[in-house]
Amino acid sequence: MKVPIVLAAFGTTSRAKDTYALVDARVRSRFPQAPVRWAVTSRRVKAAASEDRSSSHSLRQSPGEVLEELHAEGHRWAVVQSLHLVAGHEFDRLIAEIRQAPIRTSVGLPLLSSYGDHWKTAQALRHLVGVSAVDEAVVLIGHGTDHPAWAAYLAFEAVCRQRFGPQVFVGLIEGKPGRTATVHAVRKAGYRRAHLVPFTLVAGVHFEADIMGVGGWASAFTNAGIDIRVEPSGVGHNEHIIDVFLNHIADAADVIPDAVIW
Numbered sequence: 001m002k003v004p005i006v007l008a009a010f011g012t013t014s015r016a017k018d019t020y021a022l023v024d025a026r027v028r029s030r031f032p033q034a035p036v037r038w039a040v041t042s043r044r045v046k047a048a049a050s051e052d053r054s055s056s057h058s059l060r061q062s063p064g065e066v067l068e069e070l071h072a073e074g075h076r077w078a079v080v081q082s083l084h085l086v087a088g089h090e091f092d093r094l095i096a097e098i099r100q101a102p103i104r105t106s107v108g109l110p111l112l113s114s115y116g117d118h119w120k121t122a123q124a125l126r127h128l129v130g131v132s133a134v135d136e137a138v139v140l141i142g143h144g145t146d147h148p149a150w151a152a153y154l155a156f157e158a159v160c161r162q163r164f165g166p167q168v169f170v171g172l173i174e175g176k177p178g179r180t181a182t183v184h185a186v187r188k189a190g191y192r193r194a195h196l197v198p199f200t201l202v203a204g205v206h207f208e209a210d211i212m213g214v215g216g217w218a219s220a221f222t223n224a225g226i227d228i229r230v231e232p233s234g235v236g237h238n239e240h241i242i243d244v245f246l247n248h249i250a251d252a253a254d255v256i257p258d259a260v261i262w
Contacts (some may be wrong), residue, residue, distance in 0.1 A: 004035040004070050008063050012038045016202040019163040019236035026242045041090045067101035079252045081108035088147035106255050108248035112152045124240030129164045137191035140199035144172025159223050171239040173210045183224050193227045201236040216228040
């Protein structure tokens, strides 16, 4: 496949770069003939990266800017792969932006898009969720959103419970169920130990500030008398999670005419 692939991520921190490098390597391995570009969907992160001249040029461009460049290089079509976990506000803005591009696009959907995606993602986390002791809760802490796509998080909790049992809880940094409600739910269920897992692509700013920071999720569980252990990495380091994104790229490429792809 020679159609370029644009990987559209929320943005980067120093902790994110290792994750992005792993994703990049896997994409290039799966699609060796395709040019691979990166774009940042967060306007705030893009603005900060633009002021930091040490930041990689590929992580300072918006999807629209990358597509403009590809058009100037003579490409007629591109696959744009969202690296978001749910199809929330950032994904909506991504779609609105690429609709204005001078090049045709086919979009790879976020991680949790289909029923099958939920099951594959749950299975990808079995080394974290499936091996916990029966008296230890597993709390997946997602970013959250006030977009209607927030329901995908609760659907994922239901799938995980069906797959692994009632010890799985999904809580959200922004939106509901929030920190207080999640701690209460874990205590009410009788758990006095919890494994906190950042359910984000990278364990970046939200991990440092909202989970491990003063007044964050870790201290809230501890203050409630619940012993914790914390997973230090986001799900973007998980090879099986990356596989879901790779399959979405392949799905997006399938709608492009063969005369364009090869």
